[in-house]
Structures are given as structure tokens and as C-alpha cells.
Amino acid sequence: MQVPIRHLTGHLAWTVHGHVWAIWRVHPVSYLHSSPQAKSELHSATTTLLKQLSGEPMLLSLCASSGAADIVEAMIDGVDLDTHPEWAEVAEACLDWLCELDLTERTHWLLMPLPAEKPTLELKAIAAAAAASLSRLLGFTPPVPHEHEVQGYQAKADRVESQMTGGPAVRPATPAEVLWMLGHSVHRGVAGPLLADAEQADPAVGASRVRGGRLRGPALTGLGQVRIVEGGLPDGNNEQSGRSSPLRRRWLQVESPDGVSYQAFLALAEMPSVFAFPGSEWLAAVDALPVPVDWCSRLRIVSNTAAEAASRRKARELSAQVDEYDGETAGVPQALVDAAADLDDERGRLQASRTEVEVQSSTVLCVWGEDPQEVEQRAEVVRTSIAAAEYQVVRPTGGQRQLFEAMLPGSPLPHLLKEFTQYQLAADYAMAMPWASTALGDANGALLGMNLDGGTARPVLLDLAGAPRQDASASIGAVGELGAGKSVLLKAIIISLIDRGGRVIAVDRTAMGEWGRFAAAAAPDRHQLIRADGGGDDLCLDPLRVFAPEIGARYAKSYLTLQLGVPAMSPEGLAIAQAVDRTAAADRPHMSRVIDELKLIAAEYAGDRADQISETADLLRAVEADELGRMVFGDGPPLNLGSDFAVFQTAGLSLPKAEIFDSAYHMARQPLETLIGRAVLYLVAAVAREVAFSDPGQFTAVALDECHWLTSSTEGQDLALELVRDGRKHGAGALLGSHDPADFGSDVIRGLLANRFLLRHRDASLAAHGLEFLGLDPADRGLLDLVTTDLSPVSDQARKGEAIMLDTRRRIGRLSVTVPPVPRITESIFTTPGHPATPPQE
Template identity: 30%
Template sequence: MAFDRDLQPTAAVRGNLQFTHSGLVTATYFVEPLGYGLRRGSDKFDVKAAHHALVTSLPDGALLLGIQARLNTLDVLTKMVEGVDLDTCEDYADEVVASFERMRAIGPRTRIHLLSIPVGAGNTGISGLARVWRGSTTAVDATAISRAELDGYAEKANEILSRIGGDFDPVPVPASLFQWLWEHYLSRGAVGDPVAPARAGALDDATAAVFRSAALDEGARSDGNRRLRPSFVPVIKVVQPDFEYRPSYQAMLTPHSFPYSGMVFPGGSEFLTVLEAMENVTVDWAMRIATRSADQVLKNNELNLRRLGDQMDQRDQEVSFAQNTLAAKAQMLGEYNNHFEVNSGESEVSFTTVIAVGGPSREIAMDAVNTLKRRYKRFQVELAAPVGAQVDLWSMFVPGSPPRRAFDDFAHIVPSDMWAGFVPFTTSQVGDDSGPVIGVNLLSGNFEPIHFGIMEAALHDFSASFAVTGELGSGKSYFLKLMAVLVHDMGGQFLALDRSQVGEWEHFAGTIDDAVVIDLADPAVSLDPLRLFDPRIAGERALDSILPLLDLSPTSGAGAAASALLSVKGLAEHGIRSMLDLYRTARRLRGDGELAAEYADLAARLGTIVERVPVLFDPDLPPLRLDAAATVVRSHRLALPSAEELTTPHLYQRLPLTKRLGTALYELVGVAAREAFLSDNGRFGLLVGDEAHHFTQTQVGAAVTSDFSRDGRKHLAAIGLASHDPATDFQGAAHNLVPNRFVFRQRDEVLARNSLSWLGVDLEEAPFLLQVLREETSPPVGVGRRVPEERRGEMFMRDALNRIGRGKVLGPARPDRAAAITSTPTAARQTVP
């Protein structure tokens, strides 16, 4: 199995600078991939433009890498606890511990994007250092490299990065990444494949790297199959002397040809996305780049055209197909030349792409190879596994590797504009950089955890408010309860309005310490705004809710009388401290003065509801206090108007008193939560409303939604809303200011279109997503039309950075928490008074 190639070129490492035996010096960087996923076409063209600037600025020999590796579970847990004091949040600490085993079982992966660029020729003395590949484990002493030399290489690298721009946010890799890459390549897809390093902290910033020795057995001859020559078998068996029992079987693939007619962007050119969602194997890609300017291309085209003309002259008397072939080549060359003449900023890109498939056995690796070949046929891309060139292509993944013949043999030449359509540095990641894990990413195929840093968003100047839509039984309420329990466990508080007849939120709150449940139809507390709020704002808050309830205009006679009584001056002058005092004062004033008639009208209107609404007029009830960890307000026995009644003027004018009353109480709960949560009390507050139109379609509710969306980040607060139809319910602030959006199953076509449009998806560009949402998102199956356990919680989402993806909500990792938000009591078990 031995061979005499030096496949590890590194002689010394200083930070992200690599010095090779051949004298080449490279600088390697982490690259931040650009959000792609399900974004609109206009956004994708911006991503293409960034890649165009990248490729036209890269020096010849630049290496682009996309390395797939298992996520480090401890890194996931570290992100979960960022900003949370686990000493005071024991419930959340238990959730994090329970998440450890769940993450290990899921086995999420990620793709690390790297850029390695040559920055000069190093000290020739380095080439005489001991060869690391030959089994030496002695670290190379890099102290001979002077500071002036290092500064010169760094300056050259910064000059290149400056031309590229900041779209990809390049960050220098630590020195030990070179060792990590090497160990990953030797164990690709096998048992010893190391977990992915985090951008910071997972690897030590050493000044040298120690590389394991290994043998690359092309053709896997050591397996005993000697009937086939190694050059006929496109597979490499990588064996490490210290780990012979866990070899890695790898195959190197490269595009043999691309579609003759080109690849349409977006949607047809992103051929590297095919590599995701491969089971049981690890798939990496590498792309080596060389560019030529438009002037060079035009000069070469002239020379090539002259040669074609000479050949055509030599064959002008010949009757054969060759004449037609030469004419076709001349036409193509003319079109190619015209492209560069018209686009002065263009350049020509020569690129070699290698796709590495690694697995624990030869059979698994070759099955994956055949799967990839079938997938690429849909792109009209012919994928080849060149026999005899496997080791050469394998070496292209190693930064600093010298050019080999295979790199040129399998190179393709395209204009830089076409190359930019490949958009290799992209990601389908959604969610936040930290926070609790709410689910896994389905769009990327790697099942990366989706973090939702609802309590951290304010610290990063983002709104933590969110909205959910979906049909009945799709998972909206489950998700709302998930977010509520996470907020509670992380030390926050929440208030939820429970409209369900069976009291699912009341049942859920029963599992939380310090929870308060309030029934507005049988109140134990008062929502009297004059008792709830500070006297400076109490009258204003009362007016906002009472005037619509009494069908009064603030400028009408009785409305003006109420406004005068509820002013700060009026409250003090008449000693009004409660709604009952307001009623008594109006009755007392109805027989005196110029406004006697107006006070009489106001007293009469108030008199119709005094006895009906103890939650507003009973002075013996204590006022609502929102200092509990969890508050559930049951409104199931309130009559509430529909969204149509709230948005249609003539229907709103005919609303019965019971529905006006229900709306007023609903609004008062929201206003009370706003006053309590949008204050600097040092505790995060979440207001949850499952009937979104009552918060978005009324003046007071819209103001509450707007205040939470705009100012929640300043005061550690957020609002969570749910609806069946976002086109009707999520207007105004709920549409413009709520950044985090979730769409669960919606089988109705109209509502599904409304949901995807609200999410930001352009169905003209991606019409297939409508079918995915209606038929392939948590689909009910079988005789009972139930959703299988493994398919529950599937959804589309849009995060605070406007990235759109598809995921699956996991729910709490703690069994007791999962049971609390999953189980819903039946009506028969409820004792409704």
C-alpha cells in the first residue's frame, strides 16, 4: 500500500499562513456562506454578484473548500446557554442536559467553508525540512521565519481580501485547522472522522501542526481483490497505521461535462447543492481556480480564430463533416468573444471541481457515488470517477498542494459571470446564532439545530416577536406553548390568552410553579384600567377600551363627557379611582350643569354593563398583577367578533354588546401586559395571543402589537401571535415589524398561498413550494388521517435576517415538559363553572 508521493505539503504553519515544501505560502480563511435557501430571485442575484466579485479578485491557484463534518454536540449546548444564568435557571439547565442525548441521536452535521489563497513564495530553506508525510510526528520549527516576512504575506492577503469585499466575512483559521483538515481527509466518513471545529475556541491557535501518517491504497488492493487492476477501480482505501481497524473508503468525482446550452440561474446552476442530504457518507467538495482577464481572452480568441480559419481554408475542397464542425466552432468562438467584448468587467475562469465521497465501507461509498451520478443527471451534468487519477484528485483538497496533471485534465473554462451562478459559498441555515434549540433544519439536509434566541435578540438589537400561521391541528398552539415554556425556564415570564374550551393553557400552566389562571367570565381579579394603571395614564387607557365598548366617539356628547371625567384633572377633581366611581360620578352629574344630558347618556350606557362585567366594576376584586412566572387568562366564555366583523365597517357597527365587551376585555389584557412587560424590570416578558385578529384589527390591539414589535427589544419583551389566515390577520405592525415567522401545514390553497406570500416566498419563481406546504408538510396518513410522530412539527420559517428555510419543531427535550405541552385535556375532564 505504500507509495512515494508527498501528499502533505506543509512544512510550517504560523497562524493561518502555511509554508509548503515547494516554497509556496498560502493564507487560509473561514468563509461565512451567504444565506440562500428559499429567498427571492432578486436576493439570489445579489448572492451571485458577491460571488462574481470573489472570483474576479482571486489569484491563480486559489482553493475553495466545502467540508462536511459532524457538529460538536457540546458546541450546540454552549450556544443554548449563551446569556443564561444556569445557577438561577435550573429548569433550563435540565432542558440543556436532556438536549445532549437528543442531539447525539440526531447526529446533525454542518458544512465548513474555507478559502485558501497563495500569497507568495516562502523561504527556500523550508523545502529542505524533514518530510512530514514520511511518518514524522515532530513539529516543524517555524521560528526561522522573520516577522517582516510574516507581515509581508499578511499584507498581500489583506490586499486580496480587500478586492473581494466583506460579503463573505473571511476570518483567519487557527494553525491547528490544518491538522484537523488532514485528519478529516484521512478518516472521511469513517469512525474516526473528527467533529467540526467551531469558528472560535474549538481549536488551539498553535504555531505548528502534527500530521498523521497514512497510506492511500488506490483500488483497495489490500482487501484481497487482485482480479482487477487498481487503475480500473475508482476508490481509495485510506489506512492509518494507528487505526487500521477503521479504514476510510473514498471516491473522487469530478464533472466531466456541463450542459451544452448552459445552466439557468437561479434554480439550474447551483450544482453543489446536490451534495447535501447524503446518508451514511461524508461528502466534501473542492474547487481550484485560475482566471484570465478579458484582454487576455480576446487576444487568445483572435489567435484561435485565425487557426480555425487556416484549417477551414485547408479543407475548403474536402467533402466531410469536418467542415461543418469547424464552422460550428468558429460560431461558438465568435459568440464567446462577443460576450467579453460587451462585458468589459468579465474574466475567464478555469476551474477544477472535485467531489470527495467517504464512507466506512467500499459498498457504502460506491452506493453513494451512484446516487450522486443519478442526481446530477437532473442537472444534465455528467459526473465521472476517473480511474488512475483518484489520489491526484484527493490531494487537491489539501491546501498548498502543488499542481498535478489531473487538475488540468479535468478543468473547465467559463466566463466569470457563468461561474458566479454556481454560488458555492451559500447556506440554507435559518435561525439565530445562539439560544434554545427549537427544531432541526430540513432544507439543508444536514439536520442542523435551529436556534431561536428569543431572549438574546434584544441584546443584538433585533425584535424577538414572532407570528405563526397554519390550519387547525398543524402545530400552532404546540409551538406557542413551546416558546412560552422556554421563556419561563430561562427566567422570563409569560401571559397567554386561552380561547380553548378545554383549557389547554390552563392544563399546561398547572405544571409550572407560580402560575396564575384567570377566567374573565368568573373573575378573581379586576381588569379595571383605573385601578390597574398609574393615574397619569389610567384615564387614557380607560378611554381606549371603554369608548368603543359603549359605541361612543371621543368627540360626541357622551364621549366628550367621558373624556373630561377621565382626564388627569377630572379624575382628581371628582375623586374617580375606579370604573364604578366613573359610573357613580356620571349618575351624580346627570341632573346638573350644561352637560347634564351628556352625563345622563354616559350613565345610561355604563349602567347597561355595570352588573354584567364584574371584572371591570367589582371594587372587591384585587387588580390584576403581572408578576407571576406564568399567567393564563381564559377567555373561552367571552363572545368575540370574527376578523370579518372587525374589518367590515357596517358589520362592526352592528356588533352586539357582548362582542364589544369581549373585545374590550381582550384588549385590556394586552394593554396590561404591555404596561407590565414593556418596563425595565429586568425580566423578559412574552405576551401570547392565539387569536391574532383581536390584536391586529382593532386600534388598541394594533397599538399593543406595534409597541411590542418596536420597543420589545429595548425592554426585554416580545409578542407571539397565531392565526389561520395571515393575509387578513397579519396586517400593519404584525406584517411589517414581526421578523420571525413560522408557517405550519395549510391544505387550503388560498390560505397556503397567503401564508407563503406572508413568509416572503415568490410562488411565481418557486410554484412547487405550494404543493410542499399543502401535501408534504406533516401530512396526515392512514385510515385515521393522523400525522406520524416523526413527521409532526414540520414547517417553513423566516428568521430575523430574512432567511427562509424549512424545518421541524422538536419540542422540549425534557420528557415532563414535552408531556405538559403535548397533552390536551378533554372537555369531559373539565369542570367549567
């Protein structure tokens, strides 16, 4: 095989055919689940970029293989595995599982041959390339580009790139990436070079440099040590393929030092006569096929003036053909009528916008397999899938090698492919959405799940701890109905944070203590369980013993005034402050001693003042005697703020209803257990706030599943707002889960949640609320059907854990949540009320 490139420098490629190509990597935009406005904006941006191109550019989309080791490397990046062996255990288990999958990622590239400054110089370059080829055949050293030529083409490429505004972002490709593209072409179906290695390679690898005024570099001919056979069979076995005739073997056998594979190429032969947008995104839809597919679109950009002139000539030809049917009783054929109407429409659009251009495209798709049977099956999947949308693709017999070469960077357009040219305006071609993406998640972090929008296996990573370092919020919100998988999602995120060195505080509202059981099983020896409902003799929330004296005194004063419903600046509030200060200054401060100090202070006064302070002490004695109050005034060991996983169980904690907070009359008449519950909740919030904001170097998450009961209180909503609003500065975030986004609290809280998840909701109204939470159209029938019927269908237990995700880059996609195959996690994460833990389904 002849390698079409002879020199690489930066993102410029000198070809054996005499042309110089500039190569860019395109960063596509999330599209599939975007709002109608976002789709329209991407279509406009794509159209704008196409109009800015010239000559004969090449759009190349390659399905790159991802190594399981690279995914795990991204999982452990920044984590000290010696200090956190639990994460090493998770990474090793995930590696074993990922190695069984065919992992891929889609990449997009834009290649453009750069014109010479003058036609004579272009002819000279072609002649020089021919001379170089001849020199190699004769054993002579071929001529090499001069330094001023390199500088001139680099300046030209820079000008072209500066004009690519308003569309998807592009960046210059590196020589290593270009070499990967060549290597990928011959290694489809066998183990070959990984794009991740090329991305991390030294920019100088494979590049030529200017030395002595000339461009000199490594020879690239070694990349062409490949044997390509049209219709080749394994070991010459005609029976194995079932296609003994060479005319029926429409594939290439590609043999390289790394193995033998089979590639089949399909050319787009026919398109629908009418396009609708949205609905014509056929190139974007290729990414959703259940087999990996590479595609290449060879374009020829025709200027507005030239395209309009050509349309006039065609119109005259059609008019002459119509005249031939004068007197014909059957009339003019409908095909001529339709062609004339299409031409009129094209001319009208060309005249209406002088920036409009004609795009002549020839598109090739490639599939591959380990043997002829597999490649045949995959080619048929592509053909039938595309045919369903009224696009016809064919596999030219005897032309497979030409199509293979058409997809190589820097190769000329083969004559065969010109026969499949499609004629469209830029706005029409852009409807195919060549630069749409289904990518989701972060570059590093924990393995959250698998992307469901791409037809092949693509992991989704989540790095909440890294979000603050990128000036992004680390808070998330998860919405879904009962049993949809919110708790499993939050638990999977939480245990990954803990195993990677973070801290988590969770509030467990379940009667069965679901989160406490999960903490004990998934993080043994690293958790604390606090019965905030007073249901046991566990840890104590005495602020004077939990916090440092100064901080503890502050929280104690606020807790006591809130518990009694007295203003901080009232006589009772001042007495409480005085008693707390005295107690905090003692050798062994204790909340029960605050009551003793109040009695001593009362003795220092006489009359009504003494009675008020004494009554305040008596009220606190009543709280102390209550079962709920003992967790604040009792003698149990104080909470350790340094634990990795603290779970507050609040199932028996009663709170006033939301509407009660606005009425002082009704608040004063609440039951004692409700008033104590509200005050205890304040202490829970105080602990969460203090731990979350104490050490910005260690990420802390506060998990509030079924948070509606918490955010209905002033204290709970203040905690959520403070975590979401200020968490980024302190390396902290809130993990909120509920059935309705409205339960998260104010619009500010909802708006600042960076990562958002929507799980199954069979109720159409709640599903619409969830879609609106993601920024999607709540009235979109297709999206509503997706959420109500096609996310984790109840009838299909194998599809548990499906969700729609909005990530920090505002990309939207579907994923299936993956639970790490580690027994301590799988045996506890699926606990449901009244049932024992069950392992995940294979």
C-alpha cells in the same frame, strides 16, 4: 503523510513546496429559496469576486462535524440552570436525542497562493523549500522565513483582501482553523477535531512567531502521523468488500490514532454543453445530498487578454479542421459546428467586457464511511445524483491519493487532476453557486427544529430574547392553514422562553381552552389562568387592584370611558375621572367603589348635571351585574403581574366587527356583551403592555394565536403595533399566528416582524399571500407547489411541523419543528379540539 504546511502565522501558511498561501473563511449567502432578484444579485456578486482573484486559488467546502454537546452549550448559553432547572431538563433531553444524530455544518474557505514580488524571489522561495526538505532528511535545522518576508506577504494578503469587494464576505482564517482543516482531512468518518473548538481557541494556538528576526513556531509534522493505503481493506479481508481486485477498490483507507475510515474521491469529468441560470447551481446542490460531501475546486484564473488570444488560436485550429471536410458529402460534423459557435460566443463575451476572465477549474468531491461498503454506497449516491443534472464524475483508479492531497490546504495541483480541467468564463462558473448557504436560525438559543434544506442533520436555534440586544426585533409571525402546526410552533417557542427565564402572556381564543391546558401541564406552578370571558370565578382584572395606584387610575379612566362610549373631556368623562381619583386614593381601591363615588358626586350637583352623573353610575351598575363585567368589578383575587405564564381565555368574548368601528351609529347599538367585550379587551391589552414593558432585563412575549379577531379591533391592533414597534427597546416581542398575513394588521406590523414562518397552505391564493409575506415570488410555480403539496403533506404524518422560515438575517430555509422530548411538554403541546393530547411521533 507529508503535511504541506510548515509555518502558520495569522492566516498565512508557508508550505513545504516554497509557496505562501493566504486563507480566508467565506461567509456564504442564503440562496435556495431566495427571490429571482436575490439570486441574480448573488450570481453577480460571485462573478465579481471571481474576477478579482488571480493565480491559482482554491475553493474548499468542508462538511464539519458538530458535537451534540456544542449544540446544547449554545442552548444553555446565558441561562442560569440553577435558577431555571426546567431548561436544564430540556437541555439534557435534547442532548440525549442529538447524540444519536450525525450533526454537520457546511463551511467555505478561499485559499490563494501569494506571488513573490519578483520571479527571482519566487524561485528563491522554492529553492529554500527544497533545501528545508533536504535538511530534514539529513537531520539539519531547515532555514526559516525572515521577518521582512513575513511582513511583505502580510501586506500582499491585505491588498488582496481589500480588493475582494462586492462579493460574499470573507475574513482571515485563524491558525487553529487551518489546523482543523488538516485534521478534518484525515478524520473523515472517525471522531476528530471539532470546528467549534477551533473557533473558540486562542488565536496563537499553532501559530509561528517572529523571534530573533526569523519566523519560528511549533512543528506541524505530527499531523502527518497517518497511514494511507489506496484500496485498503479492513484487517486484510478481501471478501468483506466484495471487490478482491485492487483495480476495483477505488477508495483510500486512512488510519490515524483515532481510528480507521474510508474515503472516496470523485473528479468532475464532464459538464452540460449549455448552462441556464437559475438551474445550474450544481455546487450548491451538493449540500442537499443525503450524505455529507466535501468538495474542492482548484482554479486557474486566466486574464481577459490571454483568454481572448487563446480563443483566437482555437478558432484558427477549428477553421483548419473544418477545411478538411471540404467536398465531404456528409458535411462538417455537428461537434465542430457547436465548438465553433461556443468559441464565437466566448470571444464575443470577452470582448464585450474587459473585466471578464477565464476560469479553468478542476473539481474534486469526497465522501467517507466507516467501511468500504458504506463509502461505496455514498459515492454511488453522489455519482447518480450529479449525473441526473448531466454532470459526470469519475473515480480514477490508482489516483485516489492524488485527489486526497489535492484537497489539502497549501498542496500543489496534482498532474492527474489537470486532466479534468473545465474551461468557463467567470460568469459561467459562478452559476454553480460555490458560496451558497442553507444555514438558518441563530447562533444560540432554544432548539427550534432541524434544517430540511441541508441533506444532513443540522439544528436550527432561535434566540428571541437575544434579538433586542442585537438591535433586532423579537417579534414573529406564523402563517398556515388549520392543522398545519402554527399552534405547536408557537407553543414550542413559548415554553422555551419561559423555561429560559422569560415571561409570556398568551391570549387563548379556543373554546376548549387549549392554551390554558398547555400552560397547566408545561408550566405547572408558574402560570395563571384568567377567564377574560367571565366564564368562572377566577382572577379579576380590576385595574385599581392589579396595577399601582397611579397606573391603575389611568387604565381605569380609559376603560370606563371606553365602556360607556363617552369622551374623556365630556361632563360624564370628567365625573368618571374624579370618581376614579377618589377611589384610587382610598385605602382599599376597588372598581365597584367608583360607582359609589359617582353617586356621591351626583349628590353634590343639582339639575341636569346631577342626572347625567347619576345615569353614568346606573349604566356602570348594569355592566357590573353582567357576567362579563364581574371580572372587572368583582371580588376575585387580582391578577399577579409577576407570573411567568399568564393565559387570558377569551373564547366567550364578543367583539364588534371591524366595519362597525367606523360608525358611531352602529357602535351605539351594539349588544351589551359586545361593548363589554371590547372594554375587557382593552384591559387585557393594558396588562400585556404593562408587563411587557415593565422590565427590559426580562424578556416578555405576548402570544396572539389566531389573532385576526384581535387585530380587527382598534385596541388589538394598537397593542400589536406597539409591541412590534417598541418591543425591541423594552425587551419584548409579539408572537402572531393566523391563516393570512393580512390578519396581522397594518403593513407596518407585517414589515417589522423579524422572524417569519409559512406552514402548509393547500389553498393557492393563501399560499401566495404567505410567500409574499416572506419576500418570495408569489407567482413562482415551484414555491407554490412546495407550500401547497410538499410542506407537511397530510398523507405523511411523519412530516408534521414543516415550515419555511425567514430569520433575522433575512435568510430563508425549510425546517421541521422539533418538540423537546420532555413529558410535560410532549403530553400537552399536541392537544387538538375534541381529542386528547398525543405524544410526538418518533
